[in-house]
Amino acid sequence: MKTIVNILVLVFCWLSCHVLAxxxxxxxxxxxxxxxxxxxxxxxxxxxxxxxxxxxxxxxxxxxxxxxxxxxxxxxxxxxxxxxxxxxxxxxxxxxxxxxxxxxxxxxxxxxxxxxxxxxxxxxxxxxxxxxxxxxxxxxxxxxxxxxxxxxxxxxxxxxxxxxxxxxxGGGARTPLSLTRVDLDFDQASFRKSITQVEQNTLLEKFSASIRYNGTGLLKGRWEVVMPGETPPTTFDLLSEGSLSIEDRPLQKRYRLVSRFQKFLPPNGTALIPGPDPRLLPTNEAGLYQILFRVEASNDKEGNTDTLGGIVSTGGSAGFSMPTLKYFVGHSPVVEVVSTERNITLITPQNEQSLSKEKIKFSWFPAEGVATISMYRLELYEVIGEKRLIGTAMIKPQENNYQPGEKFKRKLTGTILWRVIGLNKQGVVVSNSPIRKLTIQE
CATH class of the missing domain: 2.60.40 (Immunoglobulin-like)
Structure with a gap:
């Protein structure tokens, strides 16, 4: 018995000495x-x-x-x-x-x-x-x-x-400088287009980035453009530099530099970052372009972090990838259809909401240009794995809600992803919503 106790003591001492954290x-x-x-x-x-x-x-x-x-x-x-x-x-x-x-x-x-x-x-x-x-x-x-x-x-x-x-x-001067929302759009746009179509060798309209943020300090970065045929950026490439470690920052792909920006953000939470001179953006070659809003890391005493190897600047960090602004030079029937539709805005259930099956009702605001939409399709996906499609429902264009029946409710188990897309008469997707997560209470 004494031998067993001694062994246990030795094991405990070994673990306490070798299992560090x-x-x-x-x-x-x-x-x-x-x-x-x-x-x-x-x-x-x-x-x-x-x-x-x-x-x-x-x-x-x-x-x-x-x-x-x-x-x-x-x-x-x-x-x-x-x-x-x-x-x-x-x-x-x-x-x-x-x-x-x-x-x-x-x-x-x-x-x-x-x-x-x-x-x-x-x-x-x-x-x-x-x-x-x-x-x-x-x-x-x-x-x-x-x-x-x-x-x-x-x-x-x-x-x-x-x-x-x-x-x-209050989210003001003593809060780390970080972006909480970024929207890119043309200044005179009545609503956001998926793709803006322009003629060759013509100027784009002026555009800007509307941002919401916490803290105060210097926001700096650059405008870049992805040329037709280039490998498009991944979500990693579009993360703000301040959100990445020093080792990861050089791994982001860079594209053609259009111009740089630098703006001091006062502690009021909103700002408009003007885009570059439209004359600097290429329109001579036909094809699809993407305008990128690249945010660089700036010094921020409220948010800088100590890595034990030095202080790393994190000003301008964000927990999401920056949006892009797409434009197509030339004529394309597919682009003409897609660019006329506004994204569908979901209403209920709210993102990451938890509901019982009896209380679930899917609803959304109809897309602009609804005349070209012949049908809405509600789609359900698994959360894990490859997000496999597990169910769909077709809804008439005059309606913007769906109350699940008993057969459909049986597909609603655990946590799922859902979205709504708009189809034209040819079955082509002309509008879609963001993806939301929903948890079903058992």
């Missing part, structure tokens, strides 16, 4: 916008060789802060929400591939630097409005105005939880 994070705490989403880049420092991230969530209260080994510090009943998969841009620096669940087609990484002893994870904390709203409501009821972002790591079966303090604020 992430040692810290930077920043340790940030101010976040009380009235909207917030994005902050966080460096989790000194991960062990086998240590991997497995979860990310927010809690209203914790039993301990910093690096907590073993027990989840989230106080029972105070969970505010999980980081959505589409916002998960976390990357372990010096390793290939992104963490499971990353919501974008990010490329494999580069080999680690020879002799480097630091293994960090670059994380983009994008706080959804729903999480902030819950935290604010709890603060109104008398709870603390602070809540916590928690990253869970696992190493040889040992769990480590690392907390970052989030302080409710």
């Amino acid at each position: 992430v040692t810290g994070r930077h920043p340790t705490g940030v101010n976040v916008n009380t009235n909207g989403p917030t994005t902050v880049v966080i460096t989790f420092q000194n991960l062990e060789a086998n240590e991997q991230p497995v979860n990310a969530f927010w809690c209203g209260d914790v039993t301990a802060t910093g690096v907590v080994i073993g027990n989840n510090p989230c106080v029972s009943g105070t969970l505010l929400g999980y980081l959505p998969d589409r916002y998960n841009l976390a990357r372990i620096q010096g390793e290939s591939g992104f963490v499971p669940g990353a919501g974008t087609d990010l490329p494999g990484g580069t080999p680690g630097t020879p002799g480097s002893m630091t293994r960090n994870m670059n994380d983009v904390m994008s706080i959804p409005e729903a999480v902030v709203r819950r935290a604010y409501q709890e603060a109104q009821r008398g709870a603390s105005s602070e809540f916590y972002y928690i990253r869970q790591f696992v190493n040889n079966g040992i769990n480590t939880f690392v907390t970052v303090t989030c302080r409710l604020a």
